[in-house]
Each structure stands twice: as structure tokens, then as C-alpha cells.
Amino acid sequence: MTYSDLAYEALENLKTLQESFRKDYHIDDYSHWFYNQSTELLRLYNASEEAYFKYIPVGTYSKSSKTWMWAWDNEDSVEQSKYDTLVLQHYGVDNDFEKLSNGYFDSDECDGWKFTALAHQFLGGIGGYKVTSDHLEIYFLIMEKKELHEVKAIEAKLIECEVHGEIRRAFICQHLNREVKTGFEEAFPTYRGMVLEEDDDFQAWCDECEKIRIQHDGWSDELMEFAEIKLVCERCYFEIKEFNTEEE
Ligand SMILES: [Zn+2]
Ligand SMILES: [Zn+2]
Structure with a gap:
């Protein structure tokens, strides 16, 4: 043809x-x-x-x-x-x-x-x-x-980032950042632009939080208090991930 x-x-x-x-x-x-x-x-x-x-x-x-x-x-x-x-x-x-x-x-x-x-x-x-x-x-x-x-369910998962605009939200512990490497543990393996199931969110935490999580056999109240989970946008999430996981 x-x-x-x-x-x-x-x-x-x-x-x-x-x-x-x-x-x-x-x-x-x-x-x-x-x-x-x-x-x-x-x-x-x-x-x-x-x-x-x-x-x-x-x-x-x-x-x-x-x-x-x-x-x-x-x-x-x-x-x-x-x-x-x-x-x-x-x-x-x-x-x-x-x-x-x-x-x-x-x-x-x-x-x-x-x-x-x-x-x-x-x-x-x-x-x-x-x-x-x-x-x-x-x-x-x-x-x-x-x-x-x-539509409401899709929009509820968005966040307004000052740098990246209105895009999907992600959850990280308060210790993760772009200045000092803290390790990067995730709820499941992720990649940029990944399609998520309705019940899933991007979630990550640092090595310290991971240690406690293992000790406490999960997300105890004490760990929640220590982690102080906060919201970031999806692109910030992957910038932090790449910073924390890149080879020296
Ligand atoms: Zn942490
Ligand atoms: Zn952002």
C-alpha cells in the first residue's frame, strides 16, 4: 500500500x-x-x-x-x-x-x-x-x-510547583534534598513519566528513615514523626532521586 x-x-x-x-x-x-x-x-x-x-x-x-x-x-x-x-x-x-x-x-x-x-x-x-x-x-x-x-480524581493528584508548574505530586521524607546525599529508598522502582495505578504514588525516604522502618517493621507513628513526609512535584522528585543515586 x-x-x-x-x-x-x-x-x-x-x-x-x-x-x-x-x-x-x-x-x-x-x-x-x-x-x-x-x-x-x-x-x-x-x-x-x-x-x-x-x-x-x-x-x-x-x-x-x-x-x-x-x-x-x-x-x-x-x-x-x-x-x-x-x-x-x-x-x-x-x-x-x-x-x-x-x-x-x-x-x-x-x-x-x-x-x-x-x-x-x-x-x-x-x-x-x-x-x-x-x-x-x-x-x-x-x-x-x-x-x-x-477528572477530580486525576486532578487531586496534581501539585502546583513554583518551578515546574502544575504536575503530579510525589511524597518524600523531610531529609531528602538536593545538597547533601542521604540515600534514596522508594516504595517501588520508578522512572520519569511512569504511569501509576490509581492507588499508587511516588514515595521516597532517606537511609535514616529506612533504618527505623526496618527496626519498627513498618511505618510506626514514631517514624512518621521523624520522617515528616512532605509533598513535592514529580519532576522535583526525580531531580532529588538522580542527585541521591548518581555515582560519584
Ligand atoms: Zn528521612
Ligand atoms: Zn517541581
């Missing part, structure tokens, strides 16, 4: 899907949008109603430079799900489709929906959505609608 055949087929499929997406979710009733890269949620709203959707960022088309940039190639895109779109990149490499294998290139207005359609072909979802911000057209693959209580 050539690239044009593939894109044509994907676009036809998306057109059908868009009709039911717009009708079933009353998409055209909402005149405003807001998206949050930390929660990967798109909020559509008007004066009286709102709806939330989980999205995967597909990419952006710049009307000023007439270029396309895939989300996986975009450093400003912090959504972890952008890496899901690498499946298209790999397919592009295997089949020599440059528009899929390259991250950034000259393009035109038609490409955005084509790429969103292709993303749907590979990743599924319930529709596509485009927002325009200044000279940028930003394309999203909409994966599912989220109910308000689900």
Missing part, C-alpha cells in the same frame, strides 16, 4: 467516525476549549455545560512556517502519551513513508487531519479534535470521555 492509499483510507474512516463523535458527544455545542498537558485532558465547555476527554497529542501545524511537527518530536509537549504515536514513526521507517518517519517537515493545512486519521488507524479512539492557538493548529486524538468524578 502506498502512503497516499493509506492516508486516504484513514481519512475516510475518520470522516465517518467524526460524524458520530460530534453527534454523540454534542461536540459542536461547546465553543471553548482548554487542554491540560499534565492530565492529558481536553475540556470542552460553554456557559452551562462541559465535557472532558482523554487525549493523545498527535502534532502541530504552524501556519506561519507551514511546517508540521509530530508530538513525539516536540519537546514542549510533556504528555507521556505522545510516545504512543511513535508506532506511526516506526511504521514510517519500515515502509519508507517520510511523513511518518520524520518528526518535523514542510507541510500544508490538509496534513493535520490526515495525520490524526492515521493516528486513529493505529491507536484507536473516538474522534479527532483541532484547536487553534495563535499561528498553531494543535491536533488531538480523542481516546475517551471522562466523567467529572474521574
